[in-house]
Amino acid sequence: xxxxxxxxxxxxxxxxxxxxxxxxxxxxxxxxxxxxxxxxxxxxxxxxxxxxxxxxxxxxxxxxxxxxxxxxxxxxxxxxxxxxxxxxxxxxxxxxxxxxxxxxxxxxxxxxxxxxxxxxxxxxxxxxxxxxxxxxxxxxxxxxxxxxxxxxxxxxxxxxxxx
Amino acid sequence: xxxxxxxxxxxxxxxxxxxxxxxxxxxxxxxxxxxxxxxxxxxxxxxxxxxxxxxxxxxxxxxxxxxxxxxxxxxxxxxxxxxxxxxxxxxxxxxxxxxxxxxxxxxxxxxxxxxxxxxxxxxxxxxxxxxxxxxxxxxxxxxxxxxxxxxxxxxxxxxxxxxxxxxxxxxxxxxxxxxxxxxxxxxxxxxxxxxxxxxxxxx
Numbered sequence: 001x002x003x004x005x006x007x008x009x010x011x012x013x014x015x016x017x018x019x020x021x022x023x024x025x026x027x028x029x030x031x032x033x034x035x036x037x038x039x040x041x042x043x044x045x046x047x048x049x050x051x052x053x054x055x056x057x058x059x060x061x062x063x064x065x066x067x068x069x070x071x072x073x074x075x076x077x078x079x080x081x082x083x084x085x086x087x088x089x090x091x092x093x094x095x096x097x098x099x100x101x102x103x104x105x106x107x108x109x110x111x112x113x114x115x116x117x118x119x120x121x122x123x124x125x126x127x128x129x130x131x132x133x134x135x136x137x138x139x140x141x142x143x144x145x146x147x148x149x150x151x152x153x154x155x156x157x158x159x160x161x162x163x
Numbered sequence: 164x165x166x167x168x169x170x171x172x173x174x175x176x177x178x179x180x181x182x183x184x185x186x187x188x189x190x191x192x193x194x195x196x197x198x199x200x201x202x203x204x205x206x207x208x209x210x211x212x213x214x215x216x217x218x219x220x221x222x223x224x225x226x227x228x229x230x231x232x233x234x235x236x237x238x239x240x241x242x243x244x245x246x247x248x249x250x251x252x253x254x255x256x257x258x259x260x261x262x263x264x265x266x267x268x269x270x271x272x273x274x275x276x277x278x279x280x281x282x283x284x285x286x287x288x289x290x291x292x293x294x295x296x297x298x299x300x301x302x303x304x305x306x307x308x309x310x311x312x313x314x315x316x317x318x319x320x321x322x323x324x325x326x327x328x329x330x331x332x333x334x335x336x337x338x339x340x341x342x343x344x345x346x347x348x349x350x351x352x353x354x355x356x357x358x359x360x361x362x363x364x365x366x
Binding site: 052065073074076077081126130133138142 | 275279
């Protein structure tokens with residue numbers, strides 16, 4: 001047997017025994033990941049609430065947020081059971097599932113605000129202006145017709161008097 | 164031609180056209196404004212009706228109910244439903260008095276269900292649950308776990324004593340509604356809960 005085989009085997013065994021302990025997540029790391037995930041969910045909620053208020057369609061985004069929230073609840077449950085590896089993994093999954101969420105929510109909000117502005121211009125400003133135009137136009141046409149037919153009547157009366 | 168004969172007709176036509184053009188504005192202005200803002204919470208039985216709720220419960224048997232939330236708050240809401248379990252003597256959420264003064268059960272939450280609901284929308288979740296418990300003697304049931312949608316929730320330390328008056332081992336599964344307050348950045352009890360009362364049978 002070669003001289004390096006025994007130290008090599010001992011080192012390998014040590015690595016095999018110690019690696020899980022080194023890689024294992026402690027309670028602090030799990031809770032820290034959960035706090036981060038919780039804060040991300042709250043930030044995403046505020047963004048999606050703003051998009052909803054602007055009139056955007058947020059049903060798909062709420063579903064994503066819902067799933068992230070459930071993952072965090074499961075992480076909380078895992079912490080209660082002392083399963084910090086699972087808790088950490090679930091918290092990380094929860095946070096990762098919301099990558100790019102705020103940007104998407106903001107773009108939905110911007111699109112909804114633009115659409116709301118166009119809607120306001122057409123349905124409120126356009127409609128109001130159109131109504132005023134119809135009423136004013138109606139009066140104008142009426143006065144124009146009145147004046148024209150009173151002139152015609154005057155000419156007809158004048159001609160009949162001459163005859 | 165006498166124009167004054169057509170005066171009424173002209174006014175009517177102008178008014179009809181003006182109303183037609185003004186209809187988009189009127190449809191918004193003449194809507195009665197919302198004055199009541201609230202949340203709804205409900206629990207339906209296995210047939211999606213308010214009937215057939217489980218009462219006589221057997222160990223290990225699956226039961227299905229539907230938990231629902233309706234949002235009429237005027238904004239998209241972030242709700243958390245805290246699942247709690249109690250026996251006859253443990254703290255229950257208060258049901259009487261002004262709604263803003265009602266308090267939740269002081270028991271710890273076994274599991275939190277998150278729900279994000281847009282304004283004027285409903286959210287519903289079918290839930291399958293089962294209990295694991297043992298009858299320690301004729302007068303006491305000792306709970307071990309509650310399985311809710313494949314999540315095993317520990318009920319260690321929960322016991323139900325025999326109620327001779329009602330002839331039941333009383334168990335009470337509660338769903339309390341909490342809401343996220345973005346100003347205070349905390350969850351607060353939303354003064355609403357639904358619950359299921361059980362008799363933990365020995366079979």
